[in-house]
Amino acid sequence: MTAVRIVVALKQVPDLVEELEPSPEGTDVDREYITFVLNEFDDQALEEALLVKEATGAEVVVVALEDSDVDQTLYTALAKGADRAVKVTGAGASGGWLDTHSRAALLAAWLEGQDFDLLITGVQAPDDLDGQLPAIVAGRLGLPHASVVVSVEVKDGAARIRQEFSAGRSAVLEVPLPAVVGVQAARQAPRYAPISRIRQTMQAGGIEEVAVEAPPPASGFTIRRLYPPEKTSHAEMLTGSAGDVAARIVELLRAKGLVRA
Amino acid sequence: MANDVLVVAEHLAGKLTDTTFELLGKAVQLAGASGGQAVALLLGAPELAGELGAADLVITCDHPALAHFTAEAYEAAVAAVLAERQPRLVLLSTTTAGLDLAGSLSVAWDAPLVSYVVGLDADGDTVVATAQIYGGKMLAEVAVESVRTICAVTAGSFPAAAGRRDNPAAAVEAFAGPPSLDAVRSTFVELVEPDAGDVDITAADLLVSVGRGIGSRDNLELVEELAGALGAPLAASRPVTDLGWLPKTRQVGKSGLKVKPRAYLAFGISGAPEHLEGMSGAELIIACNTDARAPIFDVAHYGTTLDLFDLVPELSQQVGA
Ligand SMILES: Cc1cc2nc3c(=O)[nH]c(=O)nc-3n(C[C@H](O)[C@H](O)[C@H](O)COP(=O)(O)OP(=O)(O)OC[C@H]3O[C@@H](n4cnc5c(N)ncnc54)[C@H](O)[C@@H]3O)c2cc1C
Ligand SMILES: Nc1ncnc2c1ncn2[C@@H]1O[C@H](COP(=O)(O)O)[C@@H](O)[C@H]1O
Numbered sequence: 001m002t003a004v005r006i007v008v009a010l011k012q013v014p015d016l017v018e019e020l021e022p023s024p025e026g027t028d029v030d031r032e033y034i035t036f037v038l039n040e041f042d043d044q045a046l047e048e049a050l051l052v053k054e055a056t057g058a059e060v061v062v063v064a065l066e067d068s069d070v071d072q073t074l075y076t077a078l079a080k081g082a083d084r085a086v087k088v089t090g091a092g093a094s095g096g097w098l099d100t101h102s103r104a105a106l107l108a109a110w111l112e113g114q115d116f117d118l119l120i121t122g123v124q125a126p127d128d129l130d131g132q133l134p135a136i137v138a139g140r141l142g143l144p145h146a147s148v149v150v151s152v153e154v155k156d157g158a159a160r161i162r163q164e165f166s167a168g169r170s171a172v173l174e175v176p177l178p179a180v181v182g183v184q185a186a187r188q189a190p191r192y193a194p195i196s197r198i199r200q201t202m203q204a205g206g207i208e209e210v211a212v213e214a215p216p217p218a219s220g221f222t223i224r225r226l227y228p229p230e231k232t233s234h235a236e237m238l239t240g241s242a243g244d245v246a247a248r249i250v251e252l253l254r255a256k257g258l259v260r261a
Numbered sequence: 262m263a264n265d266v267l268v269v270a271e272h273l274a275g276k277l278t279d280t281t282f283e284l285l286g287k288a289v290q291l292a293g294a295s296g297g298q299a300v301a302l303l304l305g306a307p308e309l310a311g312e313l314g315a316a317d318l319v320i321t322c323d324h325p326a327l328a329h330f331t332a333e334a335y336e337a338a339v340a341a342v343l344a345e346r347q348p349r350l351v352l353l354s355t356t357t358a359g360l361d362l363a364g365s366l367s368v369a370w371d372a373p374l375v376s377y378v379v380g381l382d383a384d385g386d387t388v389v390a391t392a393q394i395y396g397g398k399m400l401a402e403v404a405v406e407s408v409r410t411i412c413a414v415t416a417g418s419f420p421a422a423a424g425r426r427d428n429p430a431a432a433v434e435a436f437a438g439p440p441s442l443d444a445v446r447s448t449f450v451e452l453v454e455p456d457a458g459d460v461d462i463t464a465a466d467l468l469v470s471v472g473r474g475i476g477s478r479d480n481l482e483l484v485e486e487l488a489g490a491l492g493a494p495l496a497a498s499r500p501v502t503d504l505g506w507l508p509k510t511r512q513v514g515k516s517g518l519k520v521k522p523r524a525y526l527a528f529g530i531s532g533a534p535e536h537l538e539g540m541s542g543a544e545l546i547i548a549c550n551t552d553a554r555a556p557i558f559d560v561a562h563y564g565t566t567l568d569l570f571d572l573v574p575e576l577s578q579q580v581g582a
Contacts, residue, residue, distance in 0.1 A: 135364025168455030220373030235564030246575040
């Protein structure tokens with residue numbers, strides 16, 4: 001049997017640690033000063049793909065739409081063990097916020113020309129508004145899919161996956177390939193690539209650029225405004241030294257009878 | 262029909278989920294305002310139909326492929342019902358099943374989709390949804406001008422009580438499963454229950470909870486010491502359990518456990534919507550986070566922006582560790 005081909009979709013997202021402000025038009029965040037980082041769930045998706053590669057000799061291709069600082073992310077993925085990196089360019093593939101249906105259409109257009117067995121994506125990205133890409137791409141391509149997945153094992157033309165529900169319950173499913181999986185968490189913490197390896201991959205180049213026809217705009221809605229939530233309540237902030245604050249907290253717990261002494 | 266609001270009911274291990282009733286309450290309100298019906302679609306488990314009495318109509322669809330959730334089977338059944346009934350609005354939750362279904366239904370039924378909805382109104386022909394984005398740091402007001410719309414609603418956005426009624430629904434209709442159900446490729450293998458045997462964090466009066474702000478596994482010792490001094494179990498946000506630093510049985514939130522202790526101490530937890538879903542009902546929430554804008558402070562009663570590495574040892578000392 002030929003090696004299983006896995007495509008992992010990677011996406012850059014605003015670093016949520018930073019302050020986000022609405023843009024002057026009020027329908028997007030102000031993108032000028034924010035840093036973009038790889039979506040944390042995509043790092044998990046890549047890890048899970050690399051685990052399948054280690055177990056089965058699968059080929060791992062990472063793909064991303066052209067985006068802020070995406071090259072760095074693709075080189076890092078190569079340094080971690082991905083075999084190929086593809087950057088999809090084309091009208092609508094870069095710039096400001098792009099709805100998920102349009103992104104899914106671009107990726108699906110590229111995927112249609114590919115021979116692949118498994119598309120692994122992150123479960124979600126923090127900047128999606130019109131849904132999560134894995135189910136949308138699967139819908140477009142007519143493939144079986146599962147999201148919120150915490151392990152993927154490939155054997156005999158099928159994927160055995162574990163899909164997580166609430167309260168720590170999960171279901172084991174078997175899905176024939178080709179299929180689409182949205183990963184919540186890999187079976188182990190995502191690996192790190194040494195900086196020296198990342199430098200090497202950068203010097204070697206090796207990001208393939210593919211232009212894809214722009215799909216028609218697709219979300220079907222308009223964003224009227226984007227705004228920070230009005231706080232209906234806010235914590236009473238405890239100030240002073242660590243000793244002062246600790247004393248206040250102990251007092252609060254004692255008032256509820258939760259501290260013995 | 263044209264003004265109907267359809268809810269896809271969700272059940273796991275023989276029980277309808279709270280989110281189903283939250284959606285149903287909202288559906289009753291929206292359908293009532295526009296002269297349509299609130300319709301609950303129940304896949305598999307027809308015996309649960311009696312609990313959906315708040316709906317004007319319960320549609321059941323039973324088929325061996327629907328005995329357990331797979332996106333593929335659910336999608337085949339829901340898409341067939343939507344094609345026949347053409348409701349105005351379809352409500353799902355942002356649960357695992359909802360996240361899995363919403364996107365592919367929006368393709369199959371060719372309908373706009375709004376995810377992470379926390380507020381919902383129909384304004385004439387326009388559906389106006391308020392949705393969370395950027396981990397709850399922003400809200401987006403979205404207008405959908407379409408004859409059909411799908412919304413995936415964040416758990417806890419609408420009261421479940423409004424969707425619960427003791428008397429049975431006015432009408433229950435059985436829908437014959439579409440032929441595509443016989444050709445479903447995904448198979449359910451088994452349901453895995455969480456490990457028993459560890460402490461039950463849902464039973465504790467006081468929880469010391471720790472998030473990614475703890476930085477490393479070695480640092481956990483600090484909070485363990487505090488938890489020990491307080492006689493409270495240690496709980497955690499998802500990244501801490503994903504990293505294997507604490508067992509899954511300690512995870513609080515959407516895919517973890519829902520807790521309602523008398524007091525919840527959160528250290529280095531940002532307060533993502535998925536975490537808040539599991540703990541916002543605690544009687545007293547005290548949060549420590551160096552970022553003054555962290556969303557955890559919007560649900561906490563008391564907060565501090567002290568570094569947890571300064572505060573935790575001090576607390577341990579004061580409670581007498
Ligand atoms: C389908 C799905 C289900 C999920 N289910 C869950 C779930 O059940 N439970 C859950 O928790 N999450 C869940 N998540 C993940 C959730 O979206 C967040 O990613 C997660 O809750 C973030 O955890 P955190 O707050 O510990 O980490 P972060 O968001 O990284 O926050 C760390 C915080 O620590 C603060 N900090 C850093 N250093 C210090 C210091 N020295 N002192 C004090 N504060 C400090 C930072 O300011 C920051 O706010 C789920 C996500 C998805 C998509
Ligand atoms: N522009 C993109 N390029 C590559 N992958 C993407 C892109 N957008 C979304 N994805 C993938 O789809 C997942 C879900 O994203 P989202 O639909 O934004 O919630 C992400 O975690 C990525 O794996």
